[in-house]
Amino acid sequence: MEIYVDADACPKPVRDILYRVAERTQLPVIFVANTPLSIPRNNKVKMVQVAKGFDVADNYILNHVSKGDLVITADIPLAAEIIEAGGHALNPRGELYHQQNIRSRLNIRDFMETMRGSGIHTGGPPPISKRDRMTFANALDRFIAKNQL
Numbered sequence: 001m002e003i004y005v006d007a008d009a010c011p012k013p014v015r016d017i018l019y020r021v022a023e024r025t026q027l028p029v030i031f032v033a034n035t036p037l038s039i040p041r042n043n044k045v046k047m048v049q050v051a052k053g054f055d056v057a058d059n060y061i062l063n064h065v066s067k068g069d070l071v072i073t074a075d076i077p078l079a080a081e082i083i084e085a086g087g088h089a090l091n092p093r094g095e096l097y098h099q100q101n102i103r104s105r106l107n108i109r110d111f112m113e114t115m116r117g118s119g120i121h122t123g124g125p126p127p128i129s130k131r132d133r134m135t136f137a138n139a140l141d142r143f144i145a146k147n148q149l
């Protein structure tokens with residue numbers, strides 16, 4: 001199993017958790033972004049910088065993810081494609097996307113996008129909290145314990 005990270009929008013506290021997970025579990029963690037990230041020296045942590053452009057990082061992840069891999073992303077359409085490809089997706093707040101919840105998340109996302117398109121300000125997500133970080137770390141640990149070979 002490898003862990004891919006849609007890193008352009010991944011909060012720093014979540015990246016820090018992932019660095020520690022790579023060290024502790026020796027699972028490969030691959031950060032994919034169109035801007036360079038400073039990553040720790042660890043042979044299990046890699047940074048892939050892709051060209052700037054719409055969905056370039058998403059496409060890289062989709063082209064490299066294998067069945068059983070985990071992708072960390074808040075991008076719901078990307079999560080849906082990962083699940084369809086046999087992978088798993090976890091958002092930075094600790095919600096594991098799966099076949100039973102991804103369609104409803106896509107519908108909500110599309111509805112909110114329609115609202116924003118009509119001029120209604122919906123605001124973005126709140127900043128990641130300590131509770132969110134803990135929820136993410138716990139969900140990640142449970143996933144790894146359940147799926148690591």
